[in-house]
Amino acid sequence: EKGTYPHYMLKEIDEQPFVLRRIIANYQDENGKLAVSSEIVNAVKEADRLYIVACGTSYNAGLVGKSLLENISKKPTEVHISSEFVYNTPILSEKPLFIFISQSGETADSRAVLVKIKEMGYPSIAITNVKGATLYRETDYQMLLHAGPEIAVASTKAYTAQIAVLSILACTIEDDCSFDMLNELSRAASVMEGLCDNKELYENLAKEYLIESRNCFYIGRHVDYYTCLEAALKLKEISYIQAEGFAAGELKHGTIALIEDNTPVVAIITQEKINLNTRSNIKEVKARGAAVIAISMRRLSAETDQIIIDDVHEKLTPLVSAIPAQLLAYYAALYRDCDIDKPRNLAKSVTVE
C-alpha cells in the first residue's frame, strides 16, 4: 500500500536503500560473504560471452551490467534490445550464455528471444523481480531482485536492484575479485538514503528548470551516459517532456545544434577520470544559452546549480546517480499535473510483441 505517500512512484524511490540492503542480505552465504548459486557461477564461467537481453529500463540496467561484468570479472558482454534481437540476431560466440533482465518477467519481446535461443540449445539466466513469472520458469537459472512489488508503471527500485544484482554476479564469478563489494554496496545504500532525504532540492530544481520546458537533455560519459539514457526515459514517460540522453563527447557532432536559450541540460559527472571533459561540455552548452543542472560527486563552479552525491565506489555510481534523476522526473511530472503512477499509453507489463 502507498501509506502516506501521494504516489507509488515516490514510495518506491524511497524504498531503494532498503531494497539494496535486502539484496545484500539475500545474496550472502553462511560466512557472510556475497554469493550466488554454484550452478550460476559455473554457467557463467563456462560461457565465453554473455548476452544480456532486455527492454526499456531493464535494458538500461543491462548497459551498466555490461560495464560491471567486463570491468570486474573480465567477461565479454553484449547488451541487446529484445525486440531487435529476434530478427537482427548478432553473430553468436561458441559458448554464449543469455541473461534476461526483466522486472515483471513477463515481457513478450524478451520471451520471444528466450524461445529462439532455447531452440538453438543455449543456456539462460533470468534476473527478475517476480518469482514464478514466465521468464523465471522458462530459463535454466534464476536470480531474484528482491525489490518487492513495483506498482508504479515507471520502474525505479527494480532498476537499481538490477544493477545491484548484476554487480554481485560480477564479483562472485571473479575468483580473485579485489572488490569489497559487500562493503561498497552497503556504503551505496547509505548514500542513497542521503539523496532520498534531499527532496526539496529536486522539487525546486524541477520547478525552476523543467516544468515549463518542451525538452531536456542529459549528458554524461562512460557509465554516466547509461544513467543519462535512463534519466531521459524516466522524464519522458511520466512528465511527457521530450528528453534525450547523450554521450557528452557526441554533442559537438550534431546534438549541440539543439541547444537554445534556456534549454535544460542535466550533466551527470561521477567518473573522476573524465570529469574535466564533461565539465568543458557544460561550458560549451552554457555558452549557447543552456540552463544547466549538474549531478556530480564534486563541487563545480558556484554558478552551476548542483546536486552533490557523496562518495561511492566509482564502479557503483549508477546505483546512486539514478536517484536524483528519478526525483527530478517525479517532481516535473507532479507540477505538470501528470498521472504519475499510470502514464498515458503505457502498461506495467508489456505482454505483446
Ligand code: F6R
Ligand atoms: C520504464 C519501464 C519500461 C520497462 C520495460 C521492460 O520505466 O518500466 O521501460 O522497463 O517495459 O519491462 P520488464 O523489466 O518488466 O521486462
